[in-house]
Amino acid sequence: MTARDPRAAALASLAALLADETRAGCLLTLLDGRAWTAGELARHVAVAPSTLSEHLNRLVAGGLLAQERQGRHRYVRLADPRAAQLVEDLAAHLPQDAVRQVPRSLRESSAGSAMARGRTCYDHLAGRLGIAVTDALTARGLLRQDTGFALTDAGLAWFGDAGIGVDRSTRRPLARACLDWTERRPHLGGAAGAALCRHALDTGWCVRVGSGRAVRVTPAGARALADLLGIDGRALA
Incomplete structure (x- = not known):
């Protein structure tokens, strides 16, 4: 029996992070390079703040987002250029009817x-x-x-x-x-x-x-x- 590639589980976990429309919408929005508050993102992707909070926690834990708090506001942004490149490269592979x-x-x-x-x-x-x-x-x-x-x-x-x-x-x-x-x-x-x-x-x-x-x-x-x-x-x- 061939041994399993140890990267397979990690890759599957990363794919699961992206396999949600709300989380994907947040990542695409954050490609503007700026930090958004959780409330701004919730309004932008049209979900309740409480719902978005769980999604943001998963994206932060998965290394795709970084966060910081200022007073009562929680700001999130893409973790680094590598995370941005991943999102943009995946978006470039979307079928034309999805883009247009x-x-x-x-x-x-x-x-x-x-x-x-x-x-x-x-x-x-x-x-x-x-x-x-x-x-x-x-x-x-x-x-x-x-x-x-x-x-x-x-x-x-x-x-x-x-x-x-x-x-x-x-x-x-x-x-x-x-x-x-x-x-x-x-x-x-x-x-x-x-x-x-x-x-x-x-x-x-x-x-x-x-x-x-x-x-x-x-x-x-x-x-x-x-x-x-x-x-x-x-x-x-």
């Missing part, structure tokens, strides 16, 4: 269009915006995709010249391909992707749309992206 559902209202249609146009994927840019930036970096020889994602020497210099500080002190990959679940193509993740997204939000190149993950490029951002990467603003419309 017929909107039930004008509000849903507008929200879906905003997400597809530009959004945060945990801590980096995704949607058409993320793809446009990734393609522009690649076309200029700043990013290589032929042997996996890697910044070139010119790419590292570009980040420095643009005033975008990339944290290279961690074990996190400098550049990583993240499969975009709306575009079905990889966008830039990793430390470089996170630095670019943070810079875009801090400088006002992009602003968040509502309370979710969607972002839009501001006129100042459109000018900066055109000057630095030659991105046509029409590609972001």
Whole structure:
């Protein structure tokens, strides 16, 4: 008899954490990279706070969420970039009819269009915006995709010249391909992707749309992206 793989039980437990619509909804919501209160999440996924509390406890115990308390509020967020990558990678494998559902209202249609146009994927840019930036970096020889994602020497210099500080002190990959679940193509993740997204939000190149993950490029951002990467603003419309 062949011995059981000791990882099998752990993998089954992880899969069970994700095999619940409420918990999956929480994980997808937290891909915006921010910490949410338990009450905010409960309203967002449309369950009672008492019900959500049990789900959050399981996700924290399973290592997918981290939590902290401030006064009477409980804040939760994705535990780390690896947890975010797991959720985003699984979402990228959803069938098209699940991703492109017929909107039930004008509000849903507008929200879906905003997400597809530009959004945060945990801590980096995704949607058409993320793809446009990734393609522009690649076309200029700043990013290589032929042997996996890697910044070139010119790419590292570009980040420095643009005033975008990339944290290279961690074990996190400098550049990583993240499969975009709306575009079905990889966008830039990793430390470089996170630095670019943070810079875009801090400088006002992009602003968040509502309370979710969607972002839009501001006129100042459109000018900066055109000057630095030659991105046509029409590609972001």
